[in-house]
Amino acid sequence: MIRLKDQTILVLEDEAIIAMVLEDALLDSGANAIMVDSLEKAEALILSGRALDAAVLDVNVHGGQSYDVARLLLARGVPFIFASGYGNAIVPPDLAHIRSITKPYVLEDIADALCT
Numbered sequence: 001m002i003r004l005k006d007q008t009i010l011v012l013e014d015e016a017i018i019a020m021v022l023e024d025a026l027l028d029s030g031a032n033a034i035m036v037d038s039l040e041k042a043e044a045l046i047l048s049g050r051a052l053d054a055a056v057l058d059v060n061v062h063g064g065q066s067y068d069v070a071r072l073l074l075a076r077g078v079p080f081i082f083a084s085g086y087g088n089a090i091v092p093p094d095l096a097h098i099r100s101i102t103k104p105y106v107l108e109d110i111a112d113a114l115c116t
Contacts, residue, residue, distance in 0.1 A: 003115045004107075005030035010055035012042045012069060013083070014062050018103065022056070025107040038062060042069045046076065054114045055080035059091075059100075070095055081113040 009026055013019040014037050026033040034050070036042045039061050046052070046069065055073055057066040059082050066082070071094075073080045082091065082100040091098065099113045 003111045006032070007053040008032045008034065008051060009114075010034045010036065010042065010045065010052050010078075010080075012036050012039070012055070012061060012066055013058045014038070015058070018058075022107075022110075029107060029111075039064050039066060039069055042066070043072060046072045046078075052076075052078045054078065056110055056114075057082050059084040067092055067095060070098065079114060081110065083110075 004026065009031050011019065011022055011026070011033055013022065013035070019035050019037065023033045023035050034045065034052070036045060055078055057070055057080055059066055070080060070082070080098065082098055083103055083105065084100060085103040091100070101109050101113055
């Protein structure tokens with residue numbers, strides 16, 4: 001998938017199987033996948049100044065929600081999408097404009113959402 005080639009993509013996902021499948025798909029497409037499984041790890045990575053081209057954020061992570069992580073990405077100008085197994089999750093008004101995809105998804109869904 002040429003659209004993701006050489007892109008560094010943060011993936012916040014707490015379900016190990018989903019994370020591994022997505023990581024493999026991203027790597028196969030030529031992207032550099034950075035996988036984290038907690039809100040704290042995602043926030044620390046973003047605050048570290050690591051260069052990111054995009055991100056995929058699971059909405060519900062270990063009982064918390066990824067909205068503060070999303071706000072950090074917005075503040076740094078990093079494009080991202082939400083991924084949820086709950087359909088159209090209720091998002092705060094300040095994040096309502098962010099695209100969301102529903103699990104299960106395929107890599108093409110993610111590429112379409114991030115690259116448009």
